[in-house]
Amino acid sequence: MKLDAYLELSKGWLIDHTSVYDLARSTERAMQHDYVVPKNPTWDDGPCLGSWNGTERIQAAVPLSIKTSLEAGKAAELAMGSNYAGHPTGKTPISFLDGNSPRVGAVIARAGIVVQFELWKDYARLVSYPFNKKQMKGWTFLDKREEPNLEYAINRRNELTHEPMPANDPNMRELVEFCSKLHWLAKMAESYMANKSSN
Structure with missing residues (x-):
């Protein structure tokens, strides 16, 4: 995957995530x-x-x-077990992870950050750029901002993947900023490759 292909794929996913957020959040507000x-x-x-x-x-x-999908109904049944019983009016109270809200922004931002990191990691792997802490050791960075940005990206992705608690939920702004950092890191990786091939 070349840099342009990575950036196009990443931008497409970012637009998808922010559009889904806009649709979900506007509906949530109107309810x-x-x-x-x-x-x-x-x-x-x-x-x-x-x-x-x-x-x-x-x-x-x-x-x-909102009339929910069959999948949402099955998910509620799976999550609530025998407590799930449709109300005669068709309204069924749902127990969300964090109270009375489905955490629209947090759920979409978390998924978006993980997807963006995985896309970036595929690109980094192809250009032999570090994408985990072990690979960072002994690496010579071209720019002093690379190491802290890369460390932040790795730590945040790991935190969101391995500690799925609402207390550390991201928001949509963080998703966009995270994606921007990854795009910058991808361009630095491209510069590294250009430097390497010219030496």
């Missing part, structure tokens, strides 16, 4: 009893649902409800 749909939404109001025909129609329906 809250006290949600007020912004009349003329600005970037600061997002993500939120809006309407080409005006916000009154959506506001009249707030709070919205």
Whole structure:
């Protein structure tokens, strides 16, 4: 995989993760009893649902409800076991990991960071660049920012993969910043390869 191919794949995944977040978070917000749909939404109001025909129609329906997928129903049954019994109204209370919220941003950001690291690691492996702490030992970095950025990326990915507790949840901003660091590291790896081949 060349640098351009890695960057294109990484950017595609980043757009997918942020778009899924926008859809999920806007729906989550519209399901809250006290949600007020912004009349003329600005970037600061997002993500939120809006309407080409005006916000009154959506506001009249707030709070919205959601008809979940068969997969979500099976997941609830698996998670709740015999306690899972559909309510006559069709509303079934779900026990989320962290209280009453599905942690939309945290779940998507965590998955995104792990995916971004794995994409980057595939690229780093192909260009013989270190992607774990053992490989970092004795490595000569071209830029003084490389080592702390690489160490941060490795530590954060490991933490999110091996310590899946809500206390260390990332947010969407961290996902975007993490991805930016990995892109920079990939470009440094490319510079390392160019340096190596010219010597």
